[in-house]
Amino acid sequence: MIRIDALWLSAAPLDMRAGMDSLLAQVVRVFGQAQPHAYLFSNRRGTRLKVLVHDGFGVWLACRRLNQGRFHW
Numbered sequence: 001m002i003r004i005d006a007l008w009l010s011a012a013p014l015d016m017r018a019g020m021d022s023l024l025a026q027v028v029r030v031f032g033q034a035q036p037h038a039y040l041f042s043n044r045r046g047t048r049l050k051v052l053v054h055d056g057f058g059v060w061l062a063c064r065r066l067n068q069g070r071f072h073w
């Protein structure tokens with residue numbers, strides 16, 4: 001089971017072409033190191049969401065696209 005201690009939401013929009021390594025590099029650039037947390041990223045229109053989970057042993061990446069509506073934050 002993957003344990004998530006905290007969830008961090010990116011306020012800046014993300015280029016959805018970014019992969020696991022690019023997202024992890026952005027997390028390290030902002031926080032100094034990746035903690036065992038989940039990091040959420042959205043595109044500019046709010047129709048796509050990427051979740052990067054770092055559990056201390058590895059990295060897991062999931063993405064979601066909405067056909068209708070938008071994510072709001």
